[in-house]
Amino acid sequence: RVQSLAEDDSGNLWIATMGGVSIYDMVYDRFTTLYYNPYSKKGKQRADNATVVKKDVNQDMFIGTAKHGLLRYAKQKGLTIQIPLLTASGHRTNYQVNAIEIDQHKQVWLFIEGVGLCKFNRKALSIAVVDKTVKNASSIKSDRSGNLWLGTSSGIHKYVVSKASY
Secondary structure, eight states, rough: EEEEEEEEEOOEEEEETTEEEEEEETTEEEEEEEEOOOOOSSSSSSOOOEEEEOOOOTTEEEESSSOOOOEEETTTTEEEEEEEEEEEEEEEOOOOOOOOOOOOOOOEEEEEETEEEEEETEEEEEEEEEEEEEEEESSEEOOTOOOEEETTTTTTEEEBGGTTTT
16 A cells, blocks of 8 residues: 655655555666665664655655654665654654655654654754644644644644744
């Protein structure tokens, strides 16, 4: 089952499924499988259990997974890495990303199941929790005013970024 689709600037189609992420090269009509470097382990792993894929203005691809958290493909380096979630007890890598949104300021926002609204820190290559009020959301959309809209099973919630509140 296809969970999410995104196209990169080379015209490749990134296909997120529970079985992994496939990259379809439309020019050569071939598929490749995405592998990533785990945060705290050596070697490579297949990027399975993918729930969402998004491209940012730097042509980097962000992949949300149900078991391995957030993965980031840095086009400039040609490398996919696992991004840890910062918690009080240290770095956590086994978390579920339900949704990703990249706003007009190039900020990558994500919703982590059971945790809440989070944002990606590009310099530290980590994720920080922004708000824990809503614990379950399936989608995020930023609007022109910079607010975030979260879609949940009970409706929508508006998060006002400038006030850091719902």
